[in-house]
Amino acid sequence: MLSYVTMSSPFIYEDPLEPPAVLAGRTAELALLRDRIAETRNSRLQGPRRYGKTSLLKAALAAADKDGFVPIYVNFLGVLSAADVAERIERAYREQLDGLLKRWFAGVVSTLRPRVKAAPAGIGVEVAPETHVPGLLDRLTLPRRLQERHGRRCAIAFDEFQDVVRVGDALTGTIRSELEQHGKVAAYVFSGSHPGLMHDLFSDRRHAFFAQAKPVDLPRLDAEDLAEYIGSRFESASRDPGEALELLLATADGHPQRAMLLAHHLYENTRPSATATSEEWVMAFSGATHDANPEVQAAWDSWNNSERRLMAVISERTTPLQGRVAHERYGVSKTGSNQNTVERLRRDGHVVADETTRTRWRVVDPLLELWLANGRSWPVPA
Ligand SMILES: Nc1ncnc2c1ncn2[C@@H]1O[C@H](COP(=O)(O)OP(=O)(O)O)[C@@H](O)[C@H]1O
Numbered sequence: 001m002l003s004y005v006t007m008s009s010p011f012i013y014e015d016p017l018e019p020p021a022v023l024a025g026r027t028a029e030l031a032l033l034r035d036r037i038a039e040t041r042n043s044r045l046q047g048p049r050r051y052g053k054t055s056l057l058k059a060a061l062a063a064a065d066k067d068g069f070v071p072i073y074v075n076f077l078g079v080l081s082a083a084d085v086a087e088r089i090e091r092a093y094r095e096q097l098d099g100l101l102k103r104w105f106a107g108v109v110s111t112l113r114p115r116v117k118a119a120p121a122g123i124g125v126e127v128a129p130e131t132h133v134p135g136l137l138d139r140l141t142l143p144r145r146l147q148e149r150h151g152r153r154c155a156i157a158f159d160e161f162q163d164v165v166r167v168g169d170a171l172t173g174t175i176r177s178e179l180e181q182h183g184k185v186a187a188y189v190f191s192g193s194h195p196g197l198m199h200d201l202f203s204d205r206r207h208a209f210f211a212q213a214k215p216v217d218l219p220r221l222d223a224e225d226l227a228e229y230i231g232s233r234f235e236s237a238s239r240d241p242g243e244a245l246e247l248l249l250a251t252a253d254g255h256p257q258r259a260m261l262l263a264h265h266l267y268e269n270t271r272p273s274a275t276a277t278s279e280e281w282v283m284a285f286s287g288a289t290h291d292a293n294p295e296v297q298a299a300w301d302s303w304n305n306s307e308r309r310l311m312a313v314i315s316e317r318t319t320p321l322q323g324r325v326a327h328e329r330y331g332v333s334k335t336g337s338n339q340n341t342v343e344r345l346r347r348d349g350h351v352v353a354d355e356t357t358r359t360r361w362r363v364v365d366p367l368l369e370l371w372l373a374n375g376r377s378w379p380v381p382a
């Protein structure tokens with residue numbers, strides 16, 4: 001009985017997975033990223049929120065580390081200016097280098113220009129924050145300096161890059177022109193959680209350098225990969241997901257974080273040496289919807305009425321967007337503006353294209369989809 005109390009759930013659903021933790025599936029994507037890094041080529045990870053982008057970035061850096069690269073993970077979430085970007089980069093090197101390289105960094109950082117240019121006293125010239133770049137440039141050149149001094153190459157992950165894009169074109173232009181000179185010195189992997197902004201940056205010809213970062217797509221996880229991953233973790237803890245596994249896989253619909261959230265709750269409701277049944281599944285499902293609820297409410301609150309209506313129709317999967325049912329039951333207007341609205345929802349990462357539905361769109365989050373399709377309330381599973 002003691003193990004029931006002390007053996008905590010082996011499913012991580014809040015923070016990204018940290019190496020050496022193993023990911024469910026993703027072997028092809030990991031191998032591709034590893035190869036691209038080994039050739040010092042740049043990539044960009046594409047996938048909706050919570051599809052495991054950060055987890056995969058970290059796994060790819062751990063692999064690159066084994067291949068002799070110096071791994072650097074930079075998280076840009078929340079940056080507002082070039083100074084913030086410079087600070088995040090500096091912090092990443094400071095926290096992630098060890099031994100000899102840590103001492104090298106301590107030396108080199110003292111020679112860098114300050115991250116924020118000190119305003120000359122008495123001169124009231126207003127300069128836009130994104131043009132304060134000397135300190136940033138110095139930090140962007142660190143891989144070149146490291147290569148010169150130690151002959152090592154860097155594998156650099158730029159995560160939550162959409163927030164850098166939001167600061168403005170001047171900043172991404174600065175970054176691009178420096179990184180263009182990193183040929184064999186560093187491999188970059190860009191990742192971001194706003195599909196629209198990431199697409200603009202990487203597909204626009206004005207941003208030629210970024211266009212060379214080959215896309216690595218993160219699709220939904222295979223049911224077989226998930227079944228194996230979840231099943232083996234239950235087994236290691238002397239539990240059996242039983243018939244609940246199939247229900248879990250159908251509900252998660254390949255969504256990585258939702259699968260882990262459901263698996264966590266199923267685990268918590270399954271006693272040691274026991275096999276989960278539909279009873280444990282009901283408890284697990286209700287625990288998971290309880291956790292997901294604030295996020296579902298926040299998404300709903302963020303939409304205007306046309307967005308809400310279209311999301312509701314899309315969640316049905318079988319109702320056409322322009323038909324009578326969409327109009328009468330959901331109040332969807334018959335104007336052409338629906339396409340713009342769906343496009344906005346796609347750019348924000350709420351829906352993705354899906355050839356198998358009547359609308360040709362699918363709600364990214366399967367729990368949000370359930371809530372929408374169930375008349376904006378949580379279903380109680382039979
Ligand atoms: N392939 C995977 N195997 C196991 N867990 C995963 C996988 N992908 C994502 N997760 C889980 O889902 C959650 C979201 O993953 P994360 O890497 O933070 O996604 P993103 O960066 O795309 O938002 C994490 O808690 C992580 O443990």
Ligand SMILES: [Mg+2]
Nearest residue numbers: 053054055159
């Ligand atoms: Mg992330």
